[in-house]
Amino acid sequence: MIDVxxxxxxxxxxxxxxxxxxxxxxxxxxxxNDTAAGGVTxxxxxxxxxxxxxxxxxxxxxxxxxxxxxxxxxxTFLSILFTSMFAYAMSKRGLIxxxxxxxxxxxxxYFSGGLIPSYLLIKDLHLMNxxxxxxxxxxxxxxxxxxxxxxxxxxxxxxxxxxxxxxCNHIDTFFRIVLPVSGPVIATLSLFTAxxxxxxxxxxxxxxxxxxxxxxxVILNQTIQSILSFExxxxxxxxxxxxxxxxxxxxxxxxxxATTMVATIPIVMVYPFxxxxxxxxVLVGSLKE
Amino acid sequence: MVIPAxxxxxxxxxIPMWGVLTAFQDYSPAKGFFGSEWVGFKHFRMFFNxxxxxxxxxxxxxxxxxKLFIAFPAPIVFALMLNEVKNAFFKRFVQTVSYLPHFISxxxxxxxxxxxxSVDNGSVNMLLQKLNIIDEPVHWLSIPEYxxxxxxxxxxxxxxxxxxxxxxxxxxxxxxxxxxxxxIDGAGRMRQLVSITIPSIAPVIIIFLILQVGxxxxxxxxxxxxxxxxxQNVVLRPVSETIDTYVYRVGIENYRFSYATAAGLxxxxxxxxxxxxxxxxxxxxxxxxxx
Numbered sequence: 001m002i003d004v005x006x007x008x009x010x011x012x013x014x015x016x017x018x019x020x021x022x023x024x025x026x027x028x029x030x031x032x033n034d035t036a037a038g039g040v041t042x043x044x045x046x047x048x049x050x051x052x053x054x055x056x057x058x059x060x061x062x063x064x065x066x067x068x069x070x071x072x073x074x075x076t077f078l079s080i081l082f083t084s085m086f087a088y089a090m091s092k093r094g095l096i097x098x099x100x101x102x103x104x105x106x107x108x109x110y111f112s113g114g115l116i117p118s119y120l121l122i123k124d125l126h127l128m129n130x131x132x133x134x135x136x137x138x139x140x141x142x143x144x145x146x147x148x149x150x151x152x153x154x155x156x157x158x159x160x161x162x163x164x165x166x167x168c169n170h171i172d173t174f175f176r177i178v179l180p181v182s183g184p185v186i187a188t189l190s191l192f193t194a195x196x197x198x199x200x201x202x203x204x205x206x207x208x209x210x211x212x213x214x215x216x217x218v219i220l221n222q223t224i225q226s227i228l229s230f231e232x233x234x235x236x237x238x239x240x241x242x243x244x245x246x247x248x249x250x251x252x253x254x255x256x257x258a259t260t261m262v263a264t265i266p267i268v269m270v271y272p273f274x275x276x277x278x279x280x281x282v283l284v285g286s287l288k289e
Numbered sequence: 290m291v292i293p294a295x296x297x298x299x300x301x302x303x304i305p306m307w308g309v310l311t312a313f314q315d316y317s318p319a320k321g322f323f324g325s326e327w328v329g330f331k332h333f334r335m336f337f338n339x340x341x342x343x344x345x346x347x348x349x350x351x352x353x354x355x356k357l358f359i360a361f362p363a364p365i366v367f368a369l370m371l372n373e374v375k376n377a378f379f380k381r382f383v384q385t386v387s388y389l390p391h392f393i394s395x396x397x398x399x400x401x402x403x404x405x406x407s408v409d410n411g412s413v414n415m416l417l418q419k420l421n422i423i424d425e426p427v428h429w430l431s432i433p434e435y436x437x438x439x440x441x442x443x444x445x446x447x448x449x450x451x452x453x454x455x456x457x458x459x460x461x462x463x464x465x466x467x468x469x470x471x472x473i474d475g476a477g478r479m480r481q482l483v484s485i486t487i488p489s490i491a492p493v494i495i496i497f498l499i500l501q502v503g504x505x506x507x508x509x510x511x512x513x514x515x516x517x518x519x520x521q522n523v524v525l526r527p528v529s530e531t532i533d534t535y536v537y538r539v540g541i542e543n544y545r546f547s548y549a550t551a552a553g554l555x556x557x558x559x560x561x562x563x564x565x566x567x568x569x570x571x572x573x574x575x576x577x578x579x580x
Contacts, residue, residue: 002478006373014386017446021389023412027404028461038410086294101295108298110503110564113305114553115533116540121305123318140297170290199394202511206541217330221396225402225518253404260400267392275385279454 021264028052028258034249051258054250060211061219061259067131068215068263072197075135079193080186083141087148088174105142122207133207134200134215144189151185152178188277195267220259226252300562311549314392318544325547332551341530349531349556352508355441361501363445365494371453372460373478384457387450394403395447399515402443417548430516434530440516444509455497459490495571503564506532506556532556 026044027035034046055061089095090102112118118137127133155178163173179186201217208214310334314325336342367387374380390398405412406429414426429435463486471481512532514520520538529539532552540549540568 002373003375005298006370007379010370010374010379010383013449014383017386017390017450019412020405024401024404036409039415040410041415056548080568082294082297085290089290096290101291104295104298104303108302111306111557111561112302113308114550114557115536116546116550116553117305117308117311118301119541120308120311120316120318120322120546124321136297137301140294142298145294174290195392199392199396201394201396215539217394217396220400221515224396224400224515245395256400257404260397264393264397266387271389271392275388279458 005011008115021268022265024257024260027254028261029162032254035254036251043153051248054255055258055262061216061262064214064216064219065214065262067213068198068217071134071215072194075138075197076190077139078135079139079144080190082139083144083189084148084179084182084186085174086140087145088152088178090145091149091152092170105145109142116196119206125289128207129210129213131213134168134197134204137203138196144193147189148182148185151182158211183278187274191270191274191278198263198267216263220256220263223252223256225233226265308340309550309557311547312554313542314547314563315545316550318546328547330360332548333555335548336552336555344527345530345532345535348528349506349508349533352437352440352513352531353505356444356509357501357505359441360445360448363449365456365490367449368453368456368460369482371457384450384453385439387453389450391451393447395511395515398443398447399512402439403430406439410522431522431524433525436516436528436531436533440509444512455493456490459493460486463489466566491510494575499564499567499571502567503560505563506560508533510534510537 015253022128023041026042027040028051029047029049030040030044031046031048031050034040039045090098092098113121120129122133122137159177160173160182163177168176199217199223201215204213204215204218205221208218308322311322311325313327313329314322314343315328315331316325371380371383374383406414406430408414411426411429411548413429414423417423418426429439467485467489468481471485476484508531510531513531513534514537517525517534520526520530520534520542522529531539533556536549536553536556539545539552
């Protein structure tokens with residue numbers, strides 16, 4: 001009896017989780033004017049590729065897509081490189097002032113200056129409206145440093161000793177010996193960092209006004225928000241009637257759904273492959289001393 | 290290898306901490322931090338006396354409490370239910386599906402919410418009409434009474450699966466002998482759940498609870514901003530404006546830097562206080578604490 005209830009609830013939960021993705025996918029493949037008539041749920045009624053054609057022709061969206069890709073690749077690479085180097089040094093017994101650095105790091109996990117002081121800092125540093133504002137402030141992640149450090153501490157001592165005997169300095173040892181054996185932890189943290197960059201929108205929305213530098217999420221958000229203003233407008237019926245009559249096969253909503261899919265599918269495709277890693281990563285992260 | 294990282298941390302974390310002092314100034318971007326005039330607690334007084342102050346406080350606290358009492362236990366319940374599933378394939382399927390929303394941005398989630406709740410062809414309205422629960426499509430996102438439920442539900446939808454990972458791991462770590470011993474003693478499944486599983490994962494729950502309490506005034510900045518049209522939705526403002534969205538609106542959008550910093554600092558001080566209290570209580574109750 002309990003079993004039946006549990007299975008039903010979990011199955012329902014799975015359906016509820018998947019439905020929004022599926023529904024959006026369906027709408028993205030349905031003609032916009034047909035969608036506006038209502039009733040499109042689990043299967044496209046008027047199948048079309050027009051929405052995607054529109055998205056892939058829109059110069060603004062394509063530019064935003066490449067900005068997002070550039071941000072994700074550069075940001076992830078630099079962040080993982082610098083954070084892991086930092087963590088490696090922090091895992092060494094002989095490091096002078098290690099405890100002090102650690103305290104400095106941990107404090108930042110609980111206290112922060114908040115939105116406005118950070119904003120003023122970015123302004124004073126003249127990082128506003130640059131691509132690097134998306135990368136530099138987050139380059140060192142204390143959380144990731146701790147996970148990396150925990151992993152490095154678990155490596156056998158002999159591994160590095162032999163390198164030391166062969167005449168490697170710290171930097172050589174790190175790049176030639178330590179990094180190559182750190183595959184799983186690098187994969188996990190890269191995934192999280194990359195997803196973070198891919199999904200980020202708020203920093204870009206406040207620090208960047210140059211249209212050519214805006215990432216996909218911000219453009220997508222602007223489009224979604226304009227639907228929202230339309231939905232919540234108090235003059236409903238008249239405008240809406242007019243809107244429905246003028247509706248094209250490509251509408252605001254159908255475009256949003258197609259863009260959403262373009263922003264979502266890369267993540268959905270990668271994540272099953274790294275799933276087994278990230279479960280471990282989360283656990284290491286939660287076992288911080 | 291340490292120095293560059295420490296320099297970055299000092300610049301991007303510690304300088305802003307020092308920058309909160311602008312709350313005690315009449316900061317003007319032209320004069321900068323060093324040139325601006327010091328005005329003491331003027332901006333704090335203005336914030337406490339602002340007509341919207343109590344409304345903002347109420348919203349921040351209510352939304353935080355809903356998150357603490359509803360959204361926080363949800364992954365625990367989910368993990369416990371998943372643990373009861375014996376069919377390995379079904380269990381993996383549900384788990385894999387449940388992680389998915391965590392990896393999607395709030396921008397997209399808000400898009401889903403808006404689409405599902407829309408009046409023209411939102412699936413929620415269609416379903417409720419089919420079931421004869423409502424006659425007319427409802428404008429869910431422009432009715433203040435529904436906003437908190439929508440906010441909390443979408444938050445749970447996004448994070449329930451991912452949040453359950455640690456609890457599932459903790460459950461897996463429980464010694465199976467304890468269950469065997471219990472069933473020999475005649476304990477049923479419910480009894481085992483209450484007497485073995487829950488106490489065994491309690492330390493993990495407490496650690497996460499403390500962390501959550503420290504976050505308590507972060508009522509969900511991103512999602513609120515996204516579901517209220519960047520705070521522009523005036524109808525929802527009486528229920529949606531929290532300290533964070535207020536700081537964003539008066540600070541970034543209206544350039545009242547000092548005033549917004551004061552409001553932000555006020556929030557920071559309370560959060561730290563709550564964290565310390567929560568940690569103290571946890572240490573008194575048992576032996577798990579953050580420090």
